Amino acid sequence: MIDAAILEAAETAPPTPILIAPEPVLRQTARAVAPEDMRTLRDLLPGMFRAMYDAPGIGLAAPQVGLGLRFCLVDVADEDQGRRPMVLINPDIMHESETMAVREEGCLSLPNQYADVIRPESVRVRYRALDGSDQEIEADGLLATCIQHEIDHLDGILFVDHLSTLKRNMIMRRLAKEQKRRRD
Numbered sequence: 001m002i003d004a005a006i007l008e009a010a011e012t013a014p015p016t017p018i019l020i021a022p023e024p025v026l027r028q029t030a031r032a033v034a035p036e037d038m039r040t041l042r043d044l045l046p047g048m049f050r051a052m053y054d055a056p057g058i059g060l061a062a063p064q065v066g067l068g069l070r071f072c073l074v075d076v077a078d079e080d081q082g083r084r085p086m087v088l089i090n091p092d093i094m095h096e097s098e099t100m101a102v103r104e105e106g107c108l109s110l111p112n113q114y115a116d117v118i119r120p121e122s123v124r125v126r127y128r129a130l131d132g133s134d135q136e137i138e139a140d141g142l143l144a145t146c147i148q149h150e151i152d153h154l155d156g157i158l159f160v161d162h163l164s165t166l167k168r169n170m171i172m173r174r175l176a177k178e179q180k181r182r183r184d
Contacts, residue, residue, distance in 0.1 A: 002045070002085050002130055009046035015054050016047035016065045018108045020179060021172070025063050026109055027156045030070040033089045033128070037069055041089070042130070048073055049085060057108045059146045061153030064109050072150035076142045086137075091127040091151050094136070096120035103145045105159045112178060113171045117162045119148050 019026060033041060044067065052060040052073055061072040070090050077084040101121040106114045122140035125147055129135050139147055149159055160168040 002087055006042075006045050007049065007083060007085065010049035010053070013046035013050045015051035016044065018051055018055070018060070018064050019066055020111065021107075021109050021158060021175060023066075023109070025066055025068060026153070026158065028063065028068055029156050030061075030063050030068045030154045032070050040067075041069065041071060041087075045073070045087065049075075052108070055108050058142070059150040060108060061150045063153050063156070070154045072154065074143070074146050074150060076146055087130050088125070088147070088150070089128040089130070091125050091147070091154070093123050093148070093151060094126050095124040097122040097140075101141075101145070103142070105145065105149060107149070107159055109153075110158065110160065110171065110175055113160075113175050115160065115163055115167060115171060117145075117149075117159050119145055119162070123148060125151075 044065070048060055048065060051065070052075070058076045059072060059074045062069045072088050072091065073085065074088065075083055075085040097120045099121040100118050102116050102118050104114050105117045121144065122138065123144045124136060124138050126134065126136050152159070160171050163171070
């Protein structure tokens, strides 16, 4: 969990613009967050949370806002259940279940595009929390899918990369058409 001040600041912060594929930074591997990056990271969090919640989304990785740092935000709770935001810094998947699960995925960097993706049903992830402590989380279901999706972003991987070439190309063409229509 994160401190309440960040969420309070997110209520009034301007949303950080989210990059849309095929933006090149989305295909780059993010570098590890170093101690000297923490101030920048903390300064960005309110705008990133605002962008994620406004979208609405359940996860947002730093590369999606143009920052090549290895951290992401996750909050799979329904708003009426109360927010349960997490910031995962330098996350690393330690274990994946052998059991796979199919879940429909979308992405804030590929707006209005969805497809079924097969991923491990559960994962154990090690990460650094905002307070600098090392943490581990066991996740399954939607949370496991979301964390895997966001870690993929940190490695320059989009959810469409888990699909057949045909499905990926169809989604990317459809996205390009929608983006062109918005610009015209």
